Amino acid sequence: MHERPQNGRVPNPVKGRSAREVDALVTEHLPLAAFAVNAVASRISLPSHVSRDDLLSCAHVALVEVARRFDPAAGASFATYALARLQGAVLDELRSGDWASRSVRAAARRTDAAADALTISLGRPPTREELAQSLGLARSELDHLQVDVHRAVMVSIDAEVGPDGASLDLPDTGESPERAVLRGERARHLHEAIRALPDRLDEVIERNYFGDESLTDIAEDLGVTLSRVSQMRARALTLLHAAMGETWEGTPVAATGGVRARNQQRSYLDRLTGRAGRALPSSIPAPPPPRARAGAWITPERAAARPA
Numbered sequence: 024m025h026e027r028p029q030n031g032r033v034p035n036p037v038k039g040r041s042a043r044e045v046d047a048l049v050t051e052h053l054p055l056a057a058f059a060v061n062a063v064a065s066r067i068s069l070p071s072h073v074s075r076d077d078l079l080s081c082a083h084v085a086l087v088e089v090a091r092r093f094d095p096a097a098g099a100s101f102a103t104y105a106l107a108r109l110q111g112a113v114l115d116e117l118r119s120g121d122w123a124s125r126s127v128r129a130a131a132r133r134t135d136a137a138a139d140a141l142t143i144s145l146g147r148p149p150t151r152e153e154l155a156q157s158l159g160l161a162r163s164e165l166d167h168l169q170v171d172v173h174r175a176v177m178v179s180i181d182a183e184v185g186p187d188g189a190s191l192d193l194p195d196t197g198e199s200p201e202r203a204v205l206r207g208e209r210a211r212h213l214h215e216a217i218r219a220l221p222d223r224l225d226e227v228i229e230r231n232y233f234g235d236e237s238l239t240d241i242a243e244d245l246g247v248t249l250s251r252v253s254q255m256r257a258r259a260l261t262l263l264h265a266a267m268g269e270t271w272e273g274t275p276v277a278a279t280g281g282v283r284a285r286n287q288q289r290s291y292l293d294r295l296t297g298r299a300g301r302a303l304p305s306s307i308p309a310p311p312p313p314r315a316r317a318g319a320w321i322t323p324e325r326a327a328a329r330p331a
Contacts, residue, residue, distance in 0.1 A: 048090040052101060056082035059109035063117075078113050085112035127171045134158065134168065209271060216266040219295045221287065224259035231256060262288060266295055 060078045069075075089105045097104070137157045141149035149157070155165040217225050223245070230236045242252040265276040265288055278285040 045087065045090045048093070048101065049086055052086065052090075052105060053083075055102060055105055055109060056086050059106060060113055062106075063110055063113045067117075069117075073117065078116060081116040082109050082113055085109050127168065130168050134165070212271045213263070213267060216263050216270070216295055219266075219291065220259055220262060221291060222255075224255055224262070227252060227255045228259045228263075258284075262291055266292060270296060 155162045238252045242249045268274050268276040278288040
């Protein structure tokens with residue numbers, strides 16, 4: 024390790040200092056190396072693949088170099104002179120082992136800070152578009168930055184779990200034919216259950232979950248309050264849970280609520296199970312059709328019923 028240059032020049036070893044004097048100076052101030060490593064680790068989050076022992080060895084080597092170059096005539100104590108240089112040596116070692124450049128790391132820190140600020144102001148995690156607009160970047164530039172950061176993440180092949188206790192096993196991206204069939208059938212049952220929802224509950228679910236519309240916009244278009252739309256979504260999710268339990272998992276879900284709610288669930292399930300025997304045009308449903316902002320929500324059934 025080499026000491027950082029000062030004023031463009033690298034200081035030379037002090038003449039006349041013997042190896043025994045250097046050894047004595049290093050031995051006396053050996054704890055400074057561990058202190059420097061701990062000081063750096065307290066300021067930044069060390070990556071999981073970085074060993075503290077490696078950083079400590081780097082600080083020991085830097086301590087020897089600092090002891091050779093220390094000049095007591097400068098007016099500073101050796102501890103004051105050495106500590107800053109040991110921390111700099113540890114930081115240089117971390118940067119040398121980082122696959123991401125300093126500009127990428129700085130941009131990643133700005134992105135994290137902007138995401139935290141937007142989460143506090145919006146009360147929810149920001150979307151990619153909102154985050155890119157806050158940073159003054161294009162969406163493609165933000166995506167490229169996140170790809171560069173992810174490429175720099177290193178995982179030990181010998182580790183079984185990460186710091187949070189989660190498994191580090193690589194995910195199985197391959198899908199067997201059986202899983203593909205089951206996934207398609209489950210999606211078909213769910214889509215059919217959504218289309219069978221009564222009282223415009225299907226519209227709320229499709230627009231909120233498939234159309235990425237907020238409940239506020241849906242409430243404004245439907246002419247109801249936000250709390251009413253929230254109740255409609257909660258009721259729709261309850262009915263969908265009962266539908267998937269009975270038609271897919273084969274475990275009936277007991278109806279809850281008043282008499283009207285129980286009758287609505289029973290009628291909904293009877294209507295849904297009556298549809299189950301009919302053939303569907305596709306095993307995997309297509310996304311819902313777009314909705315014109317000035318018009319009403321148009322589903323395939325309503326579109327077929329409209330005159331040409």
